[in-house]
Amino acid sequence: MSAQQAGPSSYFVPGPSQWPVLAGVALLVTMLGASGWVNGQSWGPYVNAAGLLAVLLVLYRWFGDAIAESEGGKYSARIDISYRWSMAWFIFSEVMFFAGFFGALFYARSITMPWLADLDHKLLWPDFAGQWGSVGPAGTVESFATMGPFPIPTINTALLLTSGVTLTISHHALRAGHRMQTAFWLFATIMLGAVFMGFQAYEYSHAYSELNLKLTSGIYGSTFFMLTGFHGFHVTLGAIMLSVMLYRVLKGHFTPEQHFGFEGAAWYWHFVDVVWLGLYVVVYWL
Structure with missing residues (x-):
């Protein structure tokens, strides 16, 4: 983390975020694809891959926000x-x-x-x-x-x-x-x-x-x-x-x-x- 600008006793509370909801949806798609895959459905691997890609994208953006908050001196x-x-x-x-x-x-x-x-x-x-x-x-x-x-x-x-x-x-x-x-x-x-x-x-x-x-x-x-x-x-x-x-x-x-x-x-x-x-x-x- 970078040098802090926030006071030592303050506690940063982030604003409303879309990432938890999007992460839940991406994980749901991932598991739907996995269930279809193991049951022999032709669409299963593609849906599973799309869900995994969505999870990685959400994590990338979510962690990026946390890093920006840290580097912004909010922690x-x-x-x-x-x-x-x-x-x-x-x-x-x-x-x-x-x-x-x-x-x-x-x-x-x-x-x-x-x-x-x-x-x-x-x-x-x-x-x-x-x-x-x-x-x-x-x-x-x-x-x-x-x-x-x-x-x-x-x-x-x-x-x-x-x-x-x-x-x-x-x-x-x-x-x-x-x-x-x-x-x-x-x-x-x-x-x-x-x-x-x-x-x-x-x-x-x-x-x-x-x-x-x-x-x-x-x-x-x-x-x-x-x-x-x-x-x-x-x-x-x-x-x-x-x-x-x-x-x-x-x-x-x-x-x-x-x-x-x-x-x-x-x-x-x-x-x-x-x-x-x-x-x-x-x-x-x-």
Whole structure:
């Protein structure tokens, strides 16, 4: 945020806006298109694409208004606190989101698998060993190979850890007033995230073509792709957020004292890094 012109105790209240209504309509069109698409309607993909385009346009204009308000000096210290709490609660909701998937993995691996392999079930499934990555007690899932930590997951771990370092350097440069250093290290962070996604795309291709590991490969396949896939989506979203921050840095929007837009995106990126460390240990090593 730019230097504030509003008083420290003031609280800016925006005027009536059309963006919430338009966002609701765009989301409705998006979901109508998606429902038609999954039900085999020829118009479904086109309506879904139109709805997504409308959502992106509304978000672009809506966030543009918020940026203009910030750069116009309308945000006080109380607004800054509101944004910080909002971002903190948003990240907490994301923590709970991933906690649900980690919980499903723990339940399937540590509770369900031993339970299906105990003596009470030997008569039903005598050949079932209850080892993680099995094809199920009835053998209805095609054989597949599990995913190990080498080499791509380990490389991706190094990439994300390095991106956390480059982002921290960029933040310190911004606080010191070194705008070009801020932009350089922020760009490096975005590139590391892009390389991460490239490696994950290759990993998925390898899993499908060589390991026969798919989303339909029992509980192992579903938990693997849900956890890593949603994390990849969050990396993509975080890279988009950082790209917007890079654009704003180059436009001269932030000051060493007021730059919560940058900080909020950085919080999100560090959260994504921490989630990956959990994934790397639980999904690939254990």
